[in-house]
Amino acid sequence: MRYTPLGSSFYNMPTLTLAEELLGKLLVKETSSGLTSGWIVETEAYKGPEDRAAHSYQNRRTKRTEVMFGKPGLVYTYSMHTHCLVNVVSGEVDRPEAVLIRAVEPKDGIDLMYERRGVDKKEVNLTNGPGKLTKALGITMEDYRRSLYEPPIYIAEGPKPASISKGPRIGIENSGEAKDYPWRYWVTGNRFVSR
DNA sequence: GCCCAGATGTGCT
DNA sequence: GCACATCTGGGCA
DSSP: OOBBBBOGGGGOHHHHHHHHTTTEEEEEEEEEEEEEEEEEEEEEEEEEGTTSSSSGGGGOOTTTTTGGSSSSSEEEEEETTTTTEEEEEESSSTOOEEEEEEEEEEOOOOOHHHHHHHHHSSSSHHHHHHHHHHHTTTGGGGGGTTTTTTTTTEEEOOOOOOEEEEEEEETTTGGGGGOOOOOEEEEOOOTTTTO
């Protein structure tokens, strides 16, 4: 199973548009154990300097956020507690914006996902959360700063969802007014959406 | 459904 | 050194 990654030009669009356009695309990760992939069904946009919920709020530039200042289409992996989350860097160079991938629907390598997540899980629990999908697909801090338009981690074309919903983002209660921005997008009715 | 502890990297003092 | 985070799973109701 092999797919054609979307080229770097795909990522040259406003962050909110990109967050919406990513829905229905295929997120693919190749490792020595095999290939796993899933349809992206939920995303959240984080808009740099003016977004209190973003790591790059007020252009905070550190070792961790450095990649957000780079080219769009790079991978920003972030570790939190025992988990790892994956973002797509967006915005032009020096515009520290990103799109968080919150959930995918498993497509290829489902056996491998069970192996990584635990065989006692229901299928819906394999990838219906940002920390879950990274584990199921084998995405780790090793992928930090990789580009998404070539293997081993990339995004390929997929069907456009029939209907898209949007609403406030999740897990950012301490972010003042930013917590209400409707920058979370998901495929309407998809059962792999996190909540 | 809600509450809570786990357990670790990161950033600030 | 210390507080806290783009979360998850298990406990209980």
